[in-house]
Amino acid sequence: MKNIFYLLVFLVLLGSCNSDNYITDASGMKYKFFTKNEQNRKPVVGDILVLRMKYTTENDSVLFDTKEYNGQSFRMIMKTTSKNGGTIDDAFAMMREGDSAQFIVDAERFFLETKNSEVPEFIKKGNKLIFNIKLVEIFSYDKYIEEKKAADVMTAEQEQKILKLYLENANITIEPTSTGLYYIEEKAGKGSSPKSGQKVKIHYTGSFISGEIFDSSLKRGEVFEFVIGTNQVIPGMEEGICKMKKGGKATLIIPSNIAYGDQEFKMIQPFSTLIFEIELINIE
Numbered sequence: 001m002k003n004i005f006y007l008l009v010f011l012v013l014l015g016s017c018n019s020d021n022y023i024t025d026a027s028g029m030k031y032k033f034f035t036k037n038e039q040n041r042k043p044v045v046g047d048i049l050v051l052r053m054k055y056t057t058e059n060d061s062v063l064f065d066t067k068e069y070n071g072q073s074f075r076m077i078m079k080t081t082s083k084n085g086g087t088i089d090d091a092f093a094m095m096r097e098g099d100s101a102q103f104i105v106d107a108e109r110f111f112l113e114t115k116n117s118e119v120p121e122f123i124k125k126g127n128k129l130i131f132n133i134k135l136v137e138i139f140s141y142d143k144y145i146e147e148k149k150a151a152d153v154m155t156a157e158q159e160q161k162i163l164k165l166y167l168e169n170a171n172i173t174i175e176p177t178s179t180g181l182y183y184i185e186e187k188a189g190k191g192s193s194p195k196s197g198q199k200v201k202i203h204y205t206g207s208f209i210s211g212e213i214f215d216s217s218l219k220r221g222e223v224f225e226f227v228i229g230t231n232q233v234i235p236g237m238e239e240g241i242c243k244m245k246k247g248g249k250a251t252l253i254i255p256s257n258i259a260y261g262d263q264e265f266k267m268i269q270p271f272s273t274l275i276f277e278i279e280l281i282n283i284e
Contacts, residue, residue: 027085030104037098043078043138049092050075050137056130063129064211068165073136076212088114088131100134116205116218117277118186118249159256159271166209181236182253189248189280196229199284200241205277214267223281234259237276244280252276
């Protein structure tokens with residue numbers, strides 16, 4: 001009897017040692033908390049989340065890490081959670097100010113639903129992304145705008161350092177154009193490229209190097225149209241679109257010298273490199 005008791009104890013201990021300590025929610029998302037602050041508040045839609053965050057593939061390839069960007073925290077607006085659960089937005093909604101946790105989310109859904117972008121070729125169906133997140137602070141959007149205005153302006157030299165680091169981490173080896181534009185064709189279109197005086201219709205998602213989205217026609221559900229050569233959009237966007245063909249998709253990495261330069265524009269701070277994911281829907 002005593003031997004059976006010791007055997008049972010051994011099996012229980014063995015099981016606990018092999019446990020990964022993850023909790024699996026109804027959507028299938030796995031997570032575990034390292035630090036919990038039950039008395040602190042959770043974010044609501046519209047709040048600004050100050051995050052220290054790193055996410056990797058299952059084989060530990062780093063896709064994003066706030067430590068790589070001057071050690072700065074990443075800031076984003078809290079969005080609504082998904083209907084089916086299991087996205088990184090649902091993960092943020094589970095956290096409280098000061099919490100730290102790890103979440104395992106579906107990789108395809110992250111790119112399609114959260115980033116509104118094409119799924120990279122290296123991501124296959126069923127792949128997961130592993131997020132390590134520290135929710136440093138939660139504050140209102142108004143405070144966010146005030147801080148942005150009061151923040152020290154980034155210099156052109158700092159912008160170039162961050163851009164270089166981003167290109168290395170993303171394994172982007174293409175050469176820029178003479179203006180500094182990085183044009184990455186995701187899907188080839190058909191026909192001829194747009195010319196000055198022609199109207200184009202596009203869908204786009206604009207984000208900062210950190211991954212924070214600042215504007216998206218897809219989110220608004222409205223196609224954006226403008227006439228080539230009339231200075232309706234920033235030079236880098238127009239240059240990139242003029243390389244595309246109808247039905248094509250491309251990613252444009254646009255340094256500030258062909259974007260807003262040393263000027264502030266809405267949420268965009270001086271010397272900000274912008275990334276646009278473009279779909280050229282039609283040329284008229």
